Amino acid sequence: QVQLVESGGGLVQAGGSLRLSCAASGRTFSWYVMGWFRQAPGKERECVAAISRSGDNTYYVDSVKGRFTISRDNAKNTVYLQMNSLKPEDTAVYYCAAEVYGILYTTEDKYEHWGQGTQVTVSS
Numbered sequence: 001q002v003q004l005v006e007s008g009g010g011l012v013q014a015g016g017s018l019r020l021s022c023a024a025s026g027r028t029f030s031w032y033v034m035g036w037f038r039q040a041p042g043k044e045r046e047c048v049a050a051i052s053r054s055g056d057n058t059y060y061v062d063s064v065k066g067r068f069t070i071s072r073d074n075a076k077n078t079v080y081l082q083m084n085s086l087k088p089e090d091t092a093v094y095y096c097a098a099e100v101y102g103i104l105y106t107t108e109d110k111y112e113h114w115g116q117g118t119q120v121t122v123s124s
Helices: none
Strands: 003-007 010-013 018-025 032-039 046-051 058-060 068-073 078-083 092-100 118-123
Touching (some): 003 092, 018 032, 018 092, 018 118, 046 068, 046 078, 058 068
Parallel strands (some): 010 118
Antiparallel strands (some): 003 018, 018 078, 032 046, 032 092, 046 058, 068 078, 092 118
C-alpha cells in the first residue's frame, strides 16, 4: 500500500504559476505509474498528466499541453506538476494518483491509490 500526500496548491492570478508536489510513502515509489487528476465543481474528474515509472513517458490532456509539466524524482519519492500560464478554467481540486506497474495510465479507473487533493484557484 502506498500513501500519497499532495501539497503546493493555493490562490494565484491568471498567468501565474504553481508547483504541486505529491510525496509517496509505504512502498517502492519507482514501481508506480503516477498521475495528476483534477475535478472542478460540477465536472467529472479528468487526468491532467501522467508519467511512467522511469519518467521516460508522459501524457498531457490537450488543455494543458505547453503549460504544465509532470516530473518525478524517484530518489525523493515525489512527483511534481509544474503549472505555468494558469487560467481561471484550471481552478479545481488536484489529486495525485498511483498505480503499480504498467507503462502509463490516463483514466481514473486504472488508479487504485489516491491522495486527499489540494485546491488550486486561479483568479481572473
